[in-house]
């Protein structure tokens with residue numbers, strides 16, 4: 001095989017015990033022909049084989065052209081143009097062309113979904129980011145067209161540099177053969193680029209028996225990101241998350257003081273918080289919201305000076321939890337299909353296992369489960385702040401002595417509420 005020859009002749013080590021193979025769950029991947037111990041070096045790829053900005057810049061044919069584009073191209077654009085240029089060459093670049101020929105010919109990253117498939121996860125962050133990405137790719141393509149492609153038709157024939165071709169930026173390939181390794185969370189992070197020695201090494205991320213598929217770990221990536229970047233999802237992904245974006249309007253009262261307070265606890269005014277099933281309402285979300293809703297009389301209290309780790313006032317706490325409750329309800333209402341509807345379609349086989357629709361449904365289910373857990377947590381915390389009977393957020397509200405899950409502002413409210421509360425109270429107290 002041409003690729004193998006090119007790599008071995010150029011000093012790539014490891015190819016005598018690694019072999020490409022098709023696997024049922026992951027598609028094409030790499031198997032080891034010998035047993036490996038965790039941390040063994042299994043593949044070494046010298047830097048000269050990598051697709052890098054430097055490699056593109058030093059290419060004798062297009063290097064100078066790419067370098068002279070104004071405004072300068074982004075790293076992604078340079079790599080995409082470099083790859084497509086090699087793909088469009090009919091002669092020369094034998095090794096690199098052999099590599100490009102082996103790249104997948106179709107992709108299942110979410111930007112390649114048709115409208116119907118994408119609609120399945122409408123409301124999810126995957127949906128919003130994919131729509132944004134589609135527009136960004138169109139804009140990037142138009143810029144490339146004006147600033148590079150139409151200026152050098154001899155180097156970049158228009159019919160081979162269409163917007164669809166450039167969407168192939170999704171190939172996240174960095175090194176020939178190393179990019180054939182599939183992902184598993186069950187192995188340690190095991191790919192290392194050494195800038196001094198200018199080489200990429202892959203170590204065994206666990207012990208392997210001869211004949212097993214070898215994996216690398218793409219990092220702690222949630223399903224919405226796996227689907228957006230790589231076109232697959234993992235069931236029971238331990239890193240699944242919903243990215244909650246919190247921002248504060250510059251016209252908000254006490255804006256500059258609040259920004260300073262955010263920064264004092266390592267947060268930005270525009271922050272993204274990954275919510276997880278294992279921690280659906282992280283402390284830093286509460287800290288952000290407490291600061292965001294501070295009143296002028298609360299701004300210099302001790303609790304604020306301690307980073308708003310604890311409640312600042314009953315008023316402030318009730319306000320942030322109600323806002324969070326409302327935000328979760330609104331986000332959940334924005335999904336095109338509920339968890340139950342999607343699960344029914346998966347069980348009945350309407351969304352076939354492994355299809356784009358199936359993957360989109362799983363991302364939507366995962367995000368909704370997290371949002372429901374966040375909503376539940378916000379409700380539980382709110383019940384410890386506002387009187388269960390009259391709804392007042394009072395500093396002296398006391399917990400129900402039995403279940404300790406609700407609070408009352410006084411004995412009268414507790415008595416009036418007892419009829420409604422007793423079932424829940426008994427169940428919680430048992």
Ligand SMILES: C[S@@+](CC[C@H](N)C(=O)[O-])C[C@H]1O[C@@H](n2cnc3c(N)ncnc32)[C@H](O)[C@@H]1O
Nearest residue numbers: 025026027028104179180181182183230231232
């Ligand atoms: C770096 S490549 C790995 C090699 C790839 N399978 C190939 O045939 O070229 C990354 C792509 O492999 C697939 N992939 C990697 N890990 C996977 C996994 N655990 N399950 C399903 N597909 C996976 C996805 O399509 C992903 O975009």
